[in-house]
Amino acid sequence: MNHGFQKTSRKIISEKIAVIVFLGSIAGLGISVVGCGVNQKSLSAIDENGTETATAAPSPESSPLGSNPNSSTGISILDTSSHILILNQAMSVRSEISGILESQAELPVGAQVEVPANYSSKNLDYRDSNGAIVRSSTGFIYPIRVLSVPEANKTQFPQSKLDKINGISGGLFIFASIVGVMQGVDGDFATLTAGTPGDGFIKNYNVSGQPKFNYSKSVIKRFAGKLNQGVDPRKLSAADLQKSQRIYAELKKVADRRVPTSKSYLMVDAVTAKKASLDYESSFVVPKNGAWSIAVGQTSVRHGFSNVPCAEFQSEIVREAYQRAGYRVSDDFNSSKGNTLIWSNSAAVVNFSMALYKGGWIPWDTAKYKPLTGSILMNGSGNSPGHTYISASDDGLFIVDNGAPQGRDLRKTSKSIIEMMFQTGVFFLPPGINPPLW
DSSP states (O other), rough: OOHHHHHHHHHHHHHHHHHHHHHHHOOTTTTTTTSOOOGGGHHHSSSOOSSSOOOOOOOOOOTTTTTTBTTTTTOOOOSSSSSSEEEEEEEEEEEETTTTTEEEEOTTTEEEEEEEETTTTEEOOOOTTTEEEEEOOOOEEEEEEEEOGGGTTTSOOOHHHHHHHHHHHTTEEGGGGGHHHHOOOOSOOOOOOOOOOOOHHHHHBOOSSOBBSSOOOHHHHHHHHTTTOOOOOOSSHHHHHHHHHHHHHHHHHHHSSSOOOOGGEEEEOHEEEEEEEHHHHHEEEEEEHHHHIIIIIIHHHHOOOOTSOHHHHHHHHHHHHHHHHHHOOOSSOOOTTTTSSSSHHHHHHHHHHHHHHHHEEEEEETTBBBBOOOOEEEBSSSSHHHHHEEEEETTOEEETTTEEEEEEEEGSOOOHHHHHHOOOEEEEEEETTTOOOO
């Protein structure tokens, strides 16, 4: 088992390197090299990796942001429902410059930041302390505002400096790894309302959600044996049909953002999440909830791929769907099939997509078929480097991924992010759950 872990761990490391190289090249030649026009002062000394957390602080009766929007950005942060967070470790705040997130300040442990309840997220590349362009599929949230630093750091961060940082045009970004504390573990995720399609969306998708692009050739090459080969529910045994229907129903419960959805499916406290992560690795015990907290907050962090946990997050969603539906995930995902659903095998997108294929799930070409809520979606043809996420609506336009457990509307997502991460070329469903044609 240890040998297998080492072998497949190398695959994950290779994927991470490939992601960085690939996205560094598309961000622009030369920008990943210090000295090629990069301001050395903009380099962060802190190499965050997505493991950073924060603690919620009591909200003041009247937010200091009140009705006073940031005059430089035109962004008004809500005074009634913002989140005040205390950083548990030093973190950088960044701003977007030519499509890259550049460090503007390194906040100390104990710094307080405010994030609006209606915060946005982006998956832009960022520059690390070596000047390299790095991808984080967990992404960043914005606009945030720095409220204060501990007394010991006030000489370094006088109010005048905080005002200058907060006044940076375009607003400040911080790693989305702190999303968990804002979302909490109780209550429901709010429903999403379809936004006005932006230019980036219109370039890539029709209003219906049907892509204007296609990956049919590469999808056929990878999944020719089962691609678009829907299984007639009438030809399945009653037991097999019931299995698919129950598992799909659980996927839909987790993903649907058209209705209030219990946060407990994705969010649990850190102690519970760590225990669940360890228990699965030691004895393949599958929990029934907490997929985001387990995969993004624990498993990917412990094994060193916290910046790219998308496939592990979706794997955990699938595992827990089987468990809640009353089935063993190991019946379809096991060593004899070569598709064990564990981080050391399936944390690479290319392996996760093949695991679903070998597990009997049906791949569908998104150029022809319309994703159902609960479909497991893949950027491109499900290769690496890549991204995977789950459909939160019956057209694939609301999605849930590791950077947006609360949900994301592709209509409002930028062209660069869509073309980097959300050009859905293939999606998977259990056998007998057949999507409609566009």
